[in-house]
Amino acid sequence: MNILSATFEPEDRRARLILRFGRIGLALAAGAVAALAHPPFGILPGLLGYALLMFLSERSTTVRGAFWMGWLAGFAYFFVSCWWVAEAFLVNPEQAWMAPFAASALPIGLALFWATATALYRRFAPAGLSRVLVFAALFCLLEWLRGHVLTGFPWNPTGASWKAGSAASQFASVVGVYGLSFVTVAASSAFAPLLNAGSRKARVVTATIGALALALLTIGGAVRLSSARLVTTPTVVRIVQADVPQASKWTPEAYQGIVDRYVNLTGRPGATTPDLIIWPEGALPASANDVFAPGAPEATAIARAVQPGQSLILGLGRGVADPSTPEGARYFNSLFVLTDEGGEGLRVGPVYDKYRLVPFGEYLPAGGVMSALGVRALTHMPLDFSAGPRPAPIHIPGAPAAQPLICYESLYPGFTPGGAGRPGWIVNISNDAWFGRTSGPAQHLNLASYRAIETGLPVVRSTPTGISAMIDPWGRVVPGQRLDPGESGVIDAPLPAPAAVTIYGRIGDLLFWLSVIGSLSLAVPWRRVIRSRIAVS
Template sequence: MIRIVLALLAGAGAAFAHPPFGVLIGLLGYPLLMILSERSDTTRGAFWMGWLAGFAYFFVGCWWVAEAFFVNPEQAWMAPFAASLLPAGLGLFWGGACALYRRFAPIGAVRVLLFAALFCAFEWLRGHVLTGFPWNPAGATWRAGGGMSQFAAVVGVYGLSLVTVGAVAALAPLIGPGSRRGRLISAGLGVGVLLAVGLFGAVRLAQAQLTFTDTVVRLVQADVKQETKWSPDAYRSIVDRYLALTAQPPAEPGGRVPNVVVWPEGALPASANDVFASADAQALAAAVRPGQTLMIGLARGEPDLMAPEGARYYNSLFALQSEGAAGLRVSAVYDKHRLVPFGEYLPLGSLMTSLGLRSLVHMPSDFSAGPRPSPIAVPGAPPAQVLICYESLYPGFTPGAAGRPAWIVNASNDAWFGATSGPRQHLNLASYRAIETGLPIARATPTGVSAMIDPWGRIVDGQRLEPGVMGVIDAPLPHPTGVTPYGRFGDWPFLIALLGGCVLSLWPSMVRSRVRASSSVI
């Protein structure tokens, strides 16, 4: 029973170390999990230690998914299942890592390398298997924009996870057998690594020179609650609210008129097909000034006789320009590539439909995935990479070297999750894409948090709208930094480090096994 409680505490502690909680002592959950795994009698026991810790970690980190089911009262009964089944499934990755570690754990402080490598390898898998769910990797424990987060510019958030888990796990040998000198060296190296990473980040931030382009971006936050968005009487007031915020003059007297106006994902409770074919297209054109670009997130349908319903549906972001009496001209369209399971598509759709699950989740049809993200041309602004909501969790979607854009547009809809920790955690995770690529991010959501984020992952002074606030941000677009090491090499250094950690930790035991085998032959 004590081991079960300790495993749950290890996972919950590591989760509470993440923003917005920031209880960094919770990082000790990783060395605790390492100790629980290696002291399990069997690999199965180690698996359950890892699974329990993972369940607690993802329950604390992802409980807010249940909030989405209260938007529709008919789905409220599913909230407890969503809050428990998601962490139960994600906990399997932690269980697998701990079981494999218990199977191969070497003797001595060198085992820290194996634990960190295996744990982070399974975290990488969590972000990729079945399209992945890379929510709250260990590296994102550090608040984006702070000194510790800056190492993501070199190795990405997965590389920072390896450094973080390895450094704190180096404290685990303090409790256990072995020479006192070796155990102290292990702990000292772990503390030294954290200090080095912090020093690197402090120097990088001290040398940061934030400068701005001539482009001004307006981020529109209309404070539209998801539970009221689709009521029959809401459409007109929502359209009017967005139009008024778009057309309002600059906040500061004599301020520059924005070059680009960004609305969030799914801004209006209607499809682009309906909006562009209605009188609202003229109203949109009237709100957009000459030479100004409106970037608006809307669903759209496209005829396709090969599709089950004769059409395909996309979650899209449009770049629009006004042509006066002629209405709006579509300059560019980005279709969301990485869709949300059970929210935008039903995994194993034919099977799930036959089992009746499609009716349970109230999904009459799936969205289709667009092509892999690539930058789009934005009239009146530099080329941009669009990341719609969920896509901002994924490293590597934005070209970091060849074909690199000048900024990232993150149109999101966090209104599903109300006043929970989810929207603030999403902001922190999205900000890591700025650090990794050295690109600023313009982030627009219906209810917050909307913000202009600089290339170091920091929110530009005053350029933030909290949840529940209606308003606009008129922000000059920051210049990007130079190409970052992560932008150039991606996850390759991280993957090589994983392999190196496994080899270095297992090599001594492999050599001893060979020696014993040779002795028995003689």
């Protein structure tokens, strides 16, 4: 007898404890191994963690038990995926005591989405093998909600387990990362019935279908990549990475040295003269109001480094007067385009204000309540940033129209238009210096690269300390065009041309929603419903 599928009721306390803690251990293991499937770990057999989670949900005798199985698995998953958030609290020694609480609090909250999915599955799942699709639909529906509730935190959805640019990742060009999550969870969970009782033939057939789905995912992506041909535009881009650690940015003595680093890298002679220079988010520890003030030495130094005809993109915070607010102003995290038109210094061109803000980092959800509870003091965030309008392409002199995404926004699919207003590329400036040399920057690069696959557009990514890179329209880092954590330098490269408009670029998440709705309909007892209606009539 398979001990995992045993249905006995232990009579003594010791056996009950062994069974209980065994299930707790298996739930934690399911989440942990699923998290290890993501880059930079890349242990893809960890995807079987979803099969184990489905099995544990079914073996729970109550909905409440299934809820706790999902919560334990989710806690382990998000602890492994997001432990790097603690690094941000180590930047300031006064906040270091908060690091373990931050590393635990985030998984505690995010795990509730997994717990809700497994509880709903235990309550409504059908008895047949179609339950694999129902499990995948409920799980991915709650994952979608995780990416949207309170502006969302869509870090490491299941679909992003596949390294961006790999063969399997290419299916995101058709269904997006959430659709890829549905296929991945369904195919992986198809192995769960092997652990249960029932018809051996049916269980083997289900697992075989899951294996075939994973094989087709890889084969289809390999075919797409076989026809991928990188074509470049005449626009030459310089990505600047000055490698300024976050902990060393906030002293007056360091400020001039930081300005000099960026200015020197901007003006560094190269084999070609760039048309466009990109600095990261938060490159200078100052506000745009100070940097662009008349006579500011920073503006003078930047103007000397930027040649006539060149444009510079950089990210800075800015304040805008607003008498209607208690503070008299509103604050934005913004991307600026500066252009040297020759003889008149730098002109401030398009400005993009970040739309999707980081909860507890850039704004406090339910601010009044949270402030009363003392949460604002803990976050060291005296004021909230304001959200700008929904992302839209901007026009940059000397370059194709670009879709700006600031830092966290690169986690979200669907911001870049795929129709008549489709831009030529995506520019992603980010401040990953908060997270040092943890797994966070590598995972952020992977997630941002999925925006290239979904849209068929290249992504140009600039960060202060890594990972900065030029990403082609298939989500692959262009060889030799990457700066890792700890590296200081520039990437001079021609901007890749867009690939053809993708199916996802045209229809968005439509196929994902059709899959979810169609699969959830399998949980409805249609025969019973039809019979009851006939009886009533």
